[in-house]
Amino acid sequence: MTTSVDQYNSGADGKKPVPSPEEYALKKHVDFFDRNNDGIIYPWETYQGFRAIGAGIALSAFAAVFINAGLSAKTRLGKGFSISLPIETANIKFAKHGSDSDVYDSEGRFVPSKFEAIFVKHARTSPDFLTSAELQELLKANREPKDYIGWVAAWVEWKVLYLLAKDRTGVLRKEAVRGVYDGSLFDRLEREKASGKKKAACRV
Ligand code: HEM
Numbered sequence: 773m774t775t776s777v778d779q780y781n782s783g784a785d786g787k788k789p790v791p792s793p794e795e796y797a798l799k800k801h802v803d804f805f806d807r808n809n810d811g812i813i814y815p816w817e818t819y820q821g822f823r824a825i826g827a828g829i830a831l832s833a834f835a836a837v838f839i840n841a842g843l844s845a846k847t848r849l850g851k852g853f854s855i856s857l858p859i860e861t862a863n864i865k866f867a868k869h870g871s872d873s874d875v876y877d878s879e880g881r882f883v884p885s886k887f888e889a890i891f892v893k894h895a896r897t898s899p900d901f902l903t904s905a906e907l908q909e910l911l912k913a914n915r916e917p918k919d920y921i922g923w924v925a926a927w928v929e930w931k932v933l934y935l936l937a938k939d940r941t942g943v944l945r946k947e948a949v950r951g952v953y954d955g956s957l958f959d960r961l962e963r964e965k966a967s968g969k970k971k972a973a974c975r976v
Pocket residue numbers: 798801802805813818822839843859864867868869870871872873874875876926929930932933936952
């Protein structure tokens with residue numbers, strides 16, 4: 773009898789593959805922005821996703837251009853540049869950059885020990901959150917020499933996260949950071965914004 777990996781990785785009906793929570797963490801991170809669930813994120817979807825979680829018009833427009841222009845070709849595997857800047861979510865692992873926290877491995881899976889390491893190393897005020905200054909230290913510590921693109925990408929990711937997800941006391945809570953890695957934070961922020969709980973997360 774032959775057994776395939778697919779057999780072990782099947783759902784109750786024996787057909788649908790069931791990804792483990794860790795397996796496609798990076799895909800989940802970006803799926804929120806695929807507003808019509810067709811596997812492709814166009815700039816207008818990045819814009820709408822940012823608006824939905826409380827970002828202002830300027831930041832959302834900047835993100836739509838910066839993210840889609842930066843990542844589109846990397847996810848199109850040999851198809852090259854397209855003027856409509858589509859990001860193919862199935863290939864999002866190819867959009868990884870350097871100078872990050874390594875919490876996503878090369879396959880886009882969530883690595884719990886690297887996540888914990890962020891807080892062991894940098895959460896000095898309290899193990900439950902990062903202050904703005906501690907975040908700055910994390911960014912500096914993650915920098916690989918001369919990886920300027922990675923420095924900018926990581927800076928934007930973490931600063932935008934801080935801007936949108938800091939709590940009332942101005943700190944970035946561990947659970948918020950955990951939620952960014954599987955995208956659940958984005959769903960929460962969208963719900964909060966829709967219910968009027970969170971008014972202006974950011975005016976930019
Ligand atoms: C408000 C929206 C977003 C925030 C706050 C955010 C924040 C982050 C953070 C904090 C990381 C982890 C970096 C690290 O581990 O050091 C990350 C990783 C990543 N994000 Fe986002 N992100 C957002 C939207 C997006 C969008 C729209 C895309 C693409 C469609 C995207 C693509 C990625 C990729 C590819 C990585 C992996 C980087 C790597 O491991 O090298 N993100 N993001």
